[in-house]
Amino acid sequence: MTSRVYIMRRTRDLEEISVNNSLSVVFSSFNGEKTLRTMLDGFCRLHPPEASWQLIAVDNASTDSTRSILDAYQDRLPLVIIEENKKGKNNALNKAIDYVVGDLVVFTDDDVVPNENWLIRLQASAKAHEDYDLFGGQILPRWPVVPMPWLMSDLPLGMLYAITDPRWETGEIDVGNIWGPNMAVRKKIFDMGLRFSTGVGPDGSETYMMGSEGDFTRRLGKMDMKAWFCRDAIVEHLIRPNQMTQEWVLNRFFRHGRSSYKYDHLRDSATPRLFGVERWLYRKIVDSLVNIQYQRLRGDVNAVFKAKAAYYHLKGQLYQAKREKAVSV
Incomplete structure (x- = not known):
């Protein structure tokens, strides 16, 4: 039997949608106007996954043109826009969980460009590996300019830019190596009551503690949840010029x-x-x-x-x- 859920659209009207075999993609944006158009254009080029999907965008107390940019894509994407006025990426993600539909929840950021087959690959991995609950894929850098030698001199690019190790192959992987820009979680994990910790992650300050998704995956690891890495599920991370200083x-x-x-x-x-x-x-x-x-x-x-x-x-x-x-x- 097909289950149904009601979600709130931008107009605040209630719309009934089918959630059978569907998935939700979730991201939060705080003043993301510099990358948001490029990101959403990339989503417009996605090959849609099997059955239906929705893209949940959380405007996390932005003061720039983030909201108007999101509004402009409502006719081009299956977009659900919600607001979380309490700053903090994890506050925003937790609010979005109340709106997800389908069996798989895919998390990303407002500064990525997905490969056209990204969602298809993640969904296929989840279907093929039913004993795994966490999924991820490659995160590649999209540099605005050629990086300076000091930046490429054995610094940890994974920690700095969430760039995955190019040596990682498709297969089981440590849960700690599934990172926020490219992370999928079975919805049943959230149905168990798990949420993101709100004391970590971006919150608009300069000194916030890193590890918004890391805290979450650590807890999944302690519960003996397993992770699967799909090398062909690819997103590019948009590196801004100021992030190369x-x-x-x-x-x-x-x-x-x-x-x-x-x-x-x-x-x-x-x-x-x-x-x-x-x-x-x-x-x-x-x-x-x-x-x-x-x-x-x-x-x-x-x-x-x-x-x-x-x-x-x-x-x-x-x-x-x-x-x-x-x-x-």
């Missing part, structure tokens, strides 16, 4: 440092502390500053930047450690 990259390391301290078992209650923070963290920061000066004396500009990146990562850990100490007091 050293300032942006260093801030990214800082935010990832916050996440590392929280999730990577760096905390140890038995470790000696100074001002409530593990002493080893202060020691590592001092060593990192010394290494920056050493690399400057050597004259290796790429090594200098890598040393700065390591320092900013430690600064992020220290920032998170102090925040957690303040909360616990």
